[in-house]
Amino acid sequence: MTRLRNAVVAGARGLYLSIASLAGSITLFVLSVLSIAFILLGVGVLTTPVVLTAVRHWATLRRDQAGRWANVPIPVPYRPFPADIRSGVTGQVERCSLMLKDPATWRDLQWLFVDMIGGFVTAIFAPVLLAYWVYGVVLAVGVWEPIYDAGGGEWYGFIHVTSQSTANQAAALGTALLVLGVFVNPALIRGHFLLARTFLAPTATMRERELALRVDRLTETRHDAVDNSAAELRRIERDLHDGAQARLVAMGMDLGTIEALVDADPAKAKQLLAQARQNSGEALTELRDLVRGIHPPVLAERGLGDAVKALALRLPIATEVDVELPRRVAAPVESAAYFAVSETLTNAIKHAGADRVWVDVHHADGMLRIAVTDDGKGGAAIGAGSGLSGVERRLGTFDGVLAVSSPAGGPTMVTMEIPCELS
Template sequence: MKRIASPALWQPPLRGLVLAAQKVPQAALFALMVFSTASLGLGAGVLLLPVVVAAVRKLANRSRRLAHDWSGVTIAQPYRELPEPGPGLAGRWGHCLRLLQDPATLRDTLWTIVDPVIGTVLALLPAALLVYGLEGLVLPFLWDTLVSAGYHDHYAGLIDVSGERGVRTWLMPLFGLGFIWLGLRTGPLLLTAHACFTRKLLGPRIGDELTARVGHLTRTRGAVVDSQAAELRRIERDLHDGAQARLVAMGMNLDAVGQLLDTNPEAARALLLETRESSSKALGELRDLVRGIHPPVLSDRGLGDAVRALALDSPLPVDVAVDLPGRPDAPVESAAYFAVSELLTNAAKHARADRVWIDIRHEREALRISVGDDGCGGATVAAGTGLGGIESRIAAFDGVLSVNSPQGGPTMTTMEIPCALFSPKTSSF
């Protein structure tokens, strides 16, 4: 459960009213779910069921989000990833069957009918206590009017509101204040109880969590394998087109030098100079290739100084802030370094930015890296600017990537990679 700041005393009752108002569409969706499932055989359900399931999931996700935002209770989404519906009626029918076979669909349906009964009590109780307390405050002043109108009731089960005024009449405001205090003080607890009840109904079961975990690991493993294969192809291509070609040319030049040394010393000297220049270029290309595989500065000085070196090489002004009391594991460092490198490249090539800022820190057992720029915005993971590759790279470490890039900018990309720091920081800065 996430710790959140304590809300103002008046907020939980109002939030309870918001949650209670949501119970009405929940009950309506339950009726639609039953109808669409029952009418699958008639054909109408094939069109209606996916729409109803999507509406139920949208409402359930809203409840999950409110439970997290208002009470700090995190509820994971247990839905299976389903393929797109196939063509024709048979494809739609198969899609409906897959939706119904998802255990989360059954739990969502149960939530739509159980939560309006039990959840409404938990949500409305704080506001009900406040209203009942206010009634105790105003009843003594409306006593005569209510009695003459034939009002007959007992307040708090003790005070008969039907006869003559008495001492107990003026105890009602004290009871009212007590109910108001109770509503205000128990509001956060009842709101948290509602969130926990929601998690019990909507949260994934242990088996679902294991299944989702295995699926996630399978997808990320495949992404890592593909990424490594692409990296090996890049290295092979760079060696073949760069250093290898130069080394072959150097060998041919040296053979020519051996043939010309006695007959044409000037031509041999020119070929030697050309060979020396080629050797320098080949050495530079090999160094660049090594830095592309794993930069020496990353191994020697850690992520902070390696990112600072990237910032110095960037064509844009880059502000770097690093707060790392230690170093993460080498694979995490490498993934984070190349992710930052890709983001800097994106900012220089696509964002039309004037400035970039990078913040690296370790918070809540996770490496948190924020990279922002003042460019034109519009960056998305699906835009083909390398963000998808970054997401796949850090997903192998259970990392998450979030991108906030409205049209017109600015762009803020945040990565969080769970990890521990294991060695003191060494830096010359």
């Protein structure tokens, strides 16, 4: 029974895919060819990015269906657009150029051409094997006779139906096709998606290029991490020298003076003792602040979730924190994620004019995902000199990514992803 149900489901999906291959793929292929041809006339520069974006959405939908319907994973191979791409006509021209230079674009167009022929054929057999059986049964119950009387016989496959006997043979053949469909329909749908994967998946050359870009990015972010670490060490040294160390030196001098005055001028010695006590308290406070800036104790003791909640409690605006972390992540990733969230929240308070902030922290599919959303004025962007650029570099050290959605007028949503496993 399960096999029959799977065959029927595959037949329905095959019917959908065959219609989609004819209607969707043919339409997009024709529009793409025409739009690229019109680049010579100028108008294609504006239409091509729109059409190719539609092609990418169509191909991505098929990739998603391949994974869900046939367990055929197809990675997305498109090169990302640069973060500083311009808007308006200039931006459209730049998008057009970037899309046409992307090898995945031309493979998408090849897939559209193959899908409207080979994709249609592989998909249409699944519903035909089930539906054709119905027609054979209909012929056998008597419909063959009026057809024959009207001027000839009906062909059912290789059987010429001219009598009840041949009609029964047609029904038997239809039953055999039905049984065949029960066993091969899921394989036909899988074959359809395997054909699509031949064109929609990244090639070895594209994967090598992607790997090279990833290595370059990791090398760059590693250099940034080393530079940032050196700068952080210099800051710690400066803070210790100008802050706690200076107070401890002053306290030592006060204690030396007290030792000399304790018998000769007890009142003055008492006054210096109070000053030394104040200096020791201030030095301790500065050391605690310094340690908290290096690695907050709550982060080391209770993990990322509680550290972010503690951070939210100190903010001057209403902040909601939702954490789903059944176990802890590695300490370096925790530290990077914590300070990334801290910097993002600081931006929301200083620049966004937000009244409320939402923080979501969870782990799924081998990724630590963090989303920080505020109801501010929007307009945030990753650019030189912005705090978000520093966050991007910090995450890049761990092969993490940062995405920002911040239309004018808000809201702003900053999403961070770091590949990691829970301990």
